Amino acid sequence: MRTLALSDEILMKVDKAARYIGGEVNSVMKDKNDVDIRFAMCFPDVYEIGMSNLGMMILYNMFNEREDVWCERVFSPWMDLDKIMREEHIPLFALESQEPVKEFDFLGITLGYEMCYTNVLQVLDLSHVSLLAKDRKEDDPIVIGGGACAYNPEPIAEFFDMFYIGEGETVYDALFDAYKANKVAGGSRADFLFAASQIPGIYVPSLYNVTYKEDGTIASFTPAKEGVPEKVCKQLITDVTKDYRAIKAPVVPFIKATQDRVTLEIQRGCIRGCRFCQAGMIYRPTRERNVEDLKASAREMLQNTGHEEISLSSLSSSDYSELKELVNFLIEEFHGNAVNISLPSLRIDAFALDVMSKVQDVKKSSLTFAPEAGSQRLRNVINKGLTEENILHGAGEAFKGGWNQVKLYFMLGLPTETEDDMKGIAHLAQKIAETYYEEVPKEKRNGKVQVNVSTSFFVPKPFTPFQWAGMYREEDFVEKAKVVKSEIRAQLNQRSIRYSWHEPDVTILEGFLARGDRRCSKVILRAYEKGAIYDAWSESFDYNIWKESFAETNTDIDFYTLRERSTDEILPWDFIDAGVTKKFLIHEWEQAKKETVTPNCRQKCSGCGAMRYGGGVCYEGKN
Structure with missing residues (x-):
């Protein structure tokens, strides 16, 4: 005992x-x-x-x-x-x-x-x-x-x-x-x-x-x-049907966890190729799980846990080819058990309203979309693959389906960003609010529309086309947020638009840690010795401790954050083969500067190098 x-x-x-x-x-x-x-x-x-x-x-x-x-x-x-x-x-x-x-x-x-x-x-x-x-x-x-x-x-x-x-x-x-x-x-x-x-x-x-x-x-x-x-x-399983180690009986926490539900991983990787997204690059290639295996796993995990919600996990749920079949099965199978279905990571240009309308309790909450940038020019730079027409059409369909709350996620400080791009965030939010009143008759409206706009600040991550990009100073990020806030206040539907932004000091530190080299460990160690802990929690994060640690270790944070890297510089992570080749990332970095969109993986193979992996063996590709 x-x-x-x-x-x-x-x-x-x-x-x-x-x-x-x-x-x-x-x-x-x-x-x-x-x-x-x-x-x-x-x-x-x-x-x-x-x-x-x-x-x-x-x-x-x-x-x-x-x-x-x-x-x-x-x-x-x-x-x-x-x-x-x-x-x-x-x-x-x-x-x-x-x-x-x-x-x-x-x-x-x-x-x-x-x-x-x-x-x-x-x-x-x-x-x-x-x-x-x-x-x-x-x-x-x-x-x-x-x-x-x-x-x-x-x-x-x-x-x-x-x-x-x-x-x-x-x-x-x-x-x-x-x-x-x-x-x-x-x-x-x-x-x-x-x-x-x-x-x-x-x-x-x-x-x-x-x-x-x-x-x-x-x-x-x-x-x-x-x-x-x-x-x-990098090691990965190439056949997620044969080699996937499905969880049969997840541990059930005694207290409410952040994700208090059964999690069903439906696929790995992403076809989209957003140039800021590390997960979309390092988890390539895309591999879908067999829908019949997923049905069996769902039954088993719900039976073994007693959870009342199941979440379909992937980087882009809409891109799972059997999504409708899987969701319809879950609704029919567990209809009498009051099991709610969570569908994160849906793309606004692939909004499956016929499926979403069947999901229990979804109308009680807002829908979340991530345009990432306010202008079409900047969305092309980051290869988001969304047009304003896509966004407004998707929002309109959602509003007609009964939703009246939308969360919109954007990034500030992206490469090549201009003031017009920042103001475009407010303009897009205004157009979405207008869409609600244009698309939904007054007698069918479920109250006023609520558009919640949130901006984070861009952090360049390893193994992305933006890994060479420079960042901004803390005060620059604050000014960018002020531009957006001021422009939102100038909109006709400003009362329907709420705005919040991420802390810039946390962003600066994250940028330092994301692209740092081995010398950065002395800063982390010093910060810990001075009391830094739970830095991911706003109530305990103290940037002054980190500033003192940079000074005491004679480390120039600007060297790691502000500086744009040359593509021939040896990066701290260059010894890792993550699948995507450096040649591909450089090409995408150049395409971003040209504001050129690269088709997603299902439309056309761009030769990123991820398909070089077979049976867990890494070998030289053509890129």
Whole structure:
């Protein structure tokens, strides 16, 4: 019988104690004496956020299918418990066994967004594991990172023993087998790290050397040891019908998670090619799951969880070719069970009103669309593939279908942006409001129209055509938001339009972390030592700490954010083969400057290079 790591007295002092007790329905319990490998799967944020992460759920399920592995979950303690654990010297523990993370063989950390980096250090610190990989002892867990941010691991490379580049289903079995073999052979930690570097998709930072030019750019990035590959190749499953590891019984949280529902992944990748979107590039090529498999998974997961909502997950749900069949099945199959269906990531130019109108409860909320840019010129620059006619037609169809609230997402600070592009956001919102009153007769209106406009600030991401773009200063971003706000106030339907924008200081820091190199780790470490934690949360984010950390480490943030890169510069992530070739990205960067639209993947293959992958093997393509 397990014993809780925290006493009742401590649990009574913290908010949402159920975050820390484990024992949820469908959580996996094993005898630690019957397994060879113990894996602590960590999401460096609070329980409610981490329990909504699909990638973490997939790996938890997959690892525990192995009889020789026990995978347990770990999350960042909220600040109230963090304080108590430090004062009482309580080590961070896994939920299932309630045992210290330091006793595990692996500590796997999901890196979903850059603003969690100080929480990575919190997890290591509370686990009593050295923050720097070079300081770890033989019996410390192997710290491995994965997820979207692993496609530029360099800013946090000093804190990790290794990274997994790609989809987890592919080579984790090989990694576990290599670990066991090294253990049987009496090999050292260094022996295992070298053996791991031979496995496709595994990047071991300590086995690479970086040199820099006088201007601060990278001069070379090379293996430090013979036998270590020069390129680390992304791993992915090519056949999602045969190789997909479907979740049968997701863990059901005791408290409401951010995504408190069953998540059904319907496809991977995206055909669209938006030039700002990292996910759309790194998860290529598009691979659809079999609709009959999805139907079976939906039945099984809803039966095993008792959830009352199912969400269809993908980068662009409208592009799934069997969407109507799947949604109609879900409506008919679960009609009597009051199961709601969530359809995120629908495109306004592919708005399936006949399907959406059947989805329960959808009319109680607003519809969300992402034009991204206010003018057609800028939408062409970013390759959004939407015309104003598409947008207004889709909004009109939605209004006639009974909706009267629309959320619109835009970005400010995109490459080549002008003041007219910014003002175009207000003009488009005005036209959408007008469409409501033009398309819907007065007697059929469901109250007044509400158009909620939200702008974030553009952050260039690795492996996108915009990875070379410069950013703006904090004050410049604020001025851009003021332009939009002022123009909205000048619109005839201004009372029907609400406007909000993202914090510019967070954007600047995200830009630094997204495209940083290995030298950036000293800033992250210093910020953590000065108290930075939960930077993704506005109530705890303190930009002054980061400003002080830049000054104290003599780091020029402008070098990483404001500067437009040359296409012949060595980028910190160039050693990774993510599928899309550099030649393709450069071509798309040039097409953006020409305001030229590239057809989506179903219309015409643009030779991005992603189809070079077959059976998990990376090989040279023609691009």
